[in-house]
Amino acid sequence: MKKNTKGAIALGAAALLLAGGAGTYAAWSDEATLGGGQVSSGHLRITETTAGTWTWADGSTFVPSTDRIVPGDVVEYTATYTLAVEGNNLVASLTPNLGGVGETGLGQYLTVAAESDTEGITLDNITEANDGDTVEVTTTITFDADTTSEASMNATATLDGSTITLQQTAPAGPAAP
Template identity: 45%
Template sequence: MNKKTKGAIAAGAAALLLAGGAGTFATWNAQANLNGGSVNSGKLTLTATGSTWSDSHGVINNWANFKAVPGDVLTYNAQATIGAVGKNLNASLTVDPASITGALAASLGTPTVTAKIGSNPVTTITEANDGNVVDVAVSFTFSSAADNTTQNLSASLANMTLKLQQQ
């Protein structure tokens, strides 16, 4: 081998060594474990208790034999205990219209829900209401425009669902 070839090989080897070493420059770093604790979730529960039905004439004592007519406003009155734990919790009470079934359901319209804790009306449930008993009134208005096709029909309210839902 001549001197020029040996020199070229040596120069190439030196270049490879330098290039390979370029990735070995150290950078400083450090780390620390943070004690962030844990995150816990709250709760939102509703436990229904006693209930009654009423219309504009008062309590309906024999609901099984009651026959509604167009224009009647029927109200389901119940009590429920609220479970509401969570710093930024805001919830509202509604009735799931899909839980009301039967041929007469559409003529009863969308139920309206009103609620009181003690004598105070409430529209929003917060953590401050945890453990409170809420008086709930769910009202249905049998459409006064209902025609003869609504006679002898029924709506099942047996699975009516009161929902306490976070907003």
């Protein structure tokens, strides 16, 4: 064999020996347990505590099954709810939903909104500070005054699936230590 070939074989063998030793390298490590305990989740609940009443915008009684609305009419459902809010960074909002109404028939001409005059409660910023609070919410349903379509005449909308939803929104940020 030539000198160069013998040198290349010797160099390759030396590299293999060195590489084989690389697998035996050890780094020190240690571990300790975390100061433990148990973590628990909070909750978010709303309960109707006083049955609601339907009224026309002027305060007189509205009976959904017999009264008939026309463009421009406003009807309101007012009820009292108890809030159960637990969670350090929990922020929620109360919103009405006309679930059974849909976007066809009369439903496409109705809009819904909610408001509360309960002191200390803002419907879009409910936090753990409101846990146990009672809030009176008025859900307003408005028949669009600009409605001219004949399709809106003799139409119906079912209000049975309507709800008021307490929904978590963006978190408030990390809790203070």
